[in-house]
Amino acid sequence: MRSAYDDLSAHLRAAALLGSTAALLAWDQETFMPKGAGDVRADQLALLAQLQHERATDPRVGAWLAACDADPRPQLDLDQRANVVGWRRDFDRATKLPSALVAELAQLESKAQQAWVQARHKNSFARFQPWLERMVALHQQKADCLRAPGQSRWDALADLYEPGMCAKDLRSLFGPLRQRLVALRERLTAGRLVDDSFSRVVIAEPQQEAFVRAVVTAMGFDFSCGRIDRSAHPFCTRVGADVRLTTRFHRDRVLDALGSTMHEGGHGLYEQGLEPAHLGTPLGEAVSLGIHESQSRLWENHVGRSAAFWQWCWPQAQHHLGSACAGHDAATVFAAANVVRPSLIRVEADEATYDLHVMVRFELEQQLIDGELAVANLPSEWNRLYREFLGIEVPDDRSGCLQDVHWSCGLFGYFPTYTLGNLYAAQFAAAADRELGGLGPLLARGQFTTLREWLRRHIHRHGRRHTPAELCRLVTGSPLSPEPFLHHLESKLGGVYAVSSSR
Ligand code: ZN
Numbered sequence: 001m002r003s004a005y006d007d008l009s010a011h012l013r014a015a016a017l018l019g020s021t022a023a024l025l026a027w028d029q030e031t032f033m034p035k036g037a038g039d040v041r042a043d044q045l046a047l048l049a050q051l052q053h054e055r056a057t058d059p060r061v062g063a064w065l066a067a068c069d070a071d072p073r074p075q076l077d078l079d080q081r082a083n084v085v086g087w088r089r090d091f092d093r094a095t096k097l098p099s100a101l102v103a104e105l106a107q108l109e110s111k112a113q114q115a116w117v118q119a120r121h122k123n124s125f126a127r128f129q130p131w132l133e134r135m136v137a138l139h140q141q142k143a144d145c146l147r148a149p150g151q152s153r154w155d156a157l158a159d160l161y162e163p164g165m166c167a168k169d170l171r172s173l174f175g176p177l178r179q180r181l182v183a184l185r186e187r188l189t190a191g192r193l194v195d196d197s198f199s200r201v202v203i204a205e206p207q208q209e210a211f212v213r214a215v216v217t218a219m220g221f222d223f224s225c226g227r228i229d230r231s232a233h234p235f236c237t238r239v240g241a242d243v244r245l246t247t248r249f250h251r252d253r254v255l256d257a258l259g260s261t262m263h264e265g266g267h268g269l270y271e272q273g274l275e276p277a278h279l280g281t282p283l284g285e286a287v288s289l290g291i292h293e294s295q296s297r298l299w300e301n302h303v304g305r306s307a308a309f310w311q312w313c314w315p316q317a318q319h320h321l322g323s324a325c326a327g328h329d330a331a332t333v334f335a336a337a338n339v340v341r342p343s344l345i346r347v348e349a350d351e352a353t354y355d356l357h358v359m360v361r362f363e364l365e366q367q368l369i370d371g372e373l374a375v376a377n378l379p380s381e382w383n384r385l386y387r388e389f390l391g392i393e394v395p396d397d398r399s400g401c402l403q404d405v406h407w408s409c410g411l412f413g414y415f416p417t418y419t420l421g422n423l424y425a426a427q428f429a430a431a432a433d434r435e436l437g438g439l440g441p442l443l444a445r446g447q448f449t450t451l452r453e454w455l456r457r458h459i460h461r462h463g464r465r466h467t468p469a470e471l472c473r474l475v476t477g478s479p480l481s482p483e484p485f486l487h488h489l490e491s492k493l494g495g496v497y498a499v500s501s502s503r
Contacts, residue, residue: 004067005080009281011064012087015055016280020240022048027244030231053102056094065091079283086282086464093160096145105138109410116408125379125397132407133375136368139412143369154369158413161289162420164467167366170416173423174359177482178389181356184490185391188340188352191497196336198255203324205249211320212247212261215313219299220452221245221265222272234260236267236296241279243271254321255337259300266299267292269452273460283463289414291468293421294428295455301351301422302429302488303451308443310334338496342390344399352489355422356389361404361415369412424472426485428459431476 022045029041068076068084076084112131119128143153146160155166213228231246238244245264249257270292278284286292303309307330314330328336340350346357364381367373373381382401383394394400406414432454433439442450458475472480494500 004064005076008064013280015052018048018052023237024239027237031229061091082283082465083281108134108138113408120398120402123396123398129375136375152370154366154413161414161417163288164469173482178359180486184352187499188493188497191499194335194339195332196339198328198333198336200252201324202252203254203321207321208249208254208257212257214316216261216265218446218448219265220449221268226268234264236264238271243268262304263296263300266296270295270460273456274463275461278463283465285464287464288468289417290420290424293417294424297421297425298429302425303443305337306443307334308440311444312446335496342392345403352493355419358415358419360385360389365412423480423482423485426488427476430484
């Protein structure tokens with residue numbers, strides 16, 4: 001006889017198939033789709049989203065979940081129990097939002113994004129202000145539908161991306177982190193001048209592509225279940241059983257191509273490391289955005305920006321990039337990959353100042369959503385925080401508060417996951433370093449699959465079995481802390497800039 005679990009599982013696995021079909025269409029839209037197909041593609045994606053939502057919120061799902069919860073017999077094994085917990089969370093979230101609000105949000109998001117593009121082009125916050133005001137108001141309504149008694153609005157939205165995270169915990173992580181990062185930034189400006197000319201050497205695209213492919217192959221990315229293509233903004237998406245990465249090339253920015261590809265490759269290894277048997281269930285999904293980002297940052301920064309990696313990588317670079325490498329060596333390129341230069345634009349920021357950009361956004365969006373800051377005052381507050389955190393003056397809104405797409409498409413509570421990713425990455429890398437008897441020698445020999453297997457065993461294969469906080473404790477033995485990240489940056493950059501790494 002079929003159990004409630006069987007019915008639930010079959011029904012929601014089909015919803016996941018609709019989701020992966022939509023992912024394929026979305027991937028195609030960003031990579032190969034001819035321009036003229038855009039309108040129909042939007043209709044196709046909207047239809048699939050609607051079908052998926054109908055399946056996810058079908059009242060029978062609630063009944064099956066209740067039957068699974070009520071069944072006193074120990075029929076379900078641990079995996080099945082974990083799936084029921086995940087499905088319950090998804091169902092409650094999906095059914096808490098009235099469909100009229102969901103439709104209104106979808107419409108507003110698409111219009112607000114267009115308004116943002118115009119406003120940024122015209123360098124005019126005033127053009128975007130009414131749209132952002134409407135977005136904030138609707139997201140306050142959304143938060144009111146989602147939030148538990150006593151939970152703040154911003155916390156309810158952040159929980160969508162990082163289950164269990166709240167503004168209070170973030171403040172206690174970010175406070176000491178910010179102080180030490182600001183102090184580090186100030187110390188490094190007094191350090192030696194680092195030669196970063198390799199970052200600007202002109203190299204033809206096919207050579208760059210062969211080089212980054214060789215690196216991703218060495219990382220252990222499985223091309224029998226994955227591929228790499230190009231898009232304007234690099235991303236990684238899972239299409240059912242296979243994983244698609246994209247990257248981009250500029251003729252005079254080979255380190256950007258390498259960093260972007262290793263970053264997306266780290267996301268891709270996480271997706272490829274989820275258990276195939278759990279496909280279409282919560283155990284076959286990534287646990288949170290912060291943990292996902294930790295996998296990309298670990299490969300991009302702890303591997304790709306390490307001295308040991310460049311010992312292995314330099315001969316590869318010479319092989320693929322040829323004469324472009326003349327006059328450089330592993331040590332100078334390692335230093336070039338670690339230049340610190342406070343800048344206005346988050347996506348161009350270096351490893352030491354990136355999180356200061358994130359903290360500006362966290363402060364401001366938390367105040368916007370919790371009603372402590374009026375949208376009209378956003379530009380002046382933005383500029384004030386850039387002065388305080390990064391020590392730079394913002395000349396205009398285009399390179400200030402209009403630079404990110406996130407708020408125009410309704411992503412409130414999302415930004416902190418970037419910094420959480422950096423903190424998790426450092427704590428995981430330190431644990432791997434302890435358990436594998438030192439990461440340096442492995443990376444210098446190009447033995448990346450040992451690290452990949454460690455990540456797979458400790459993080460990837462668990463899917464959504466644990467909360468991010470539980471996973472962090474299980475993998476590293478401690479709750480999340482800014483210390484491993486600060487130690488990593490202070491010791492590495494202290495060496496690159498020849499300044500004392502002590503505070
Ligand atoms: Zn990422």
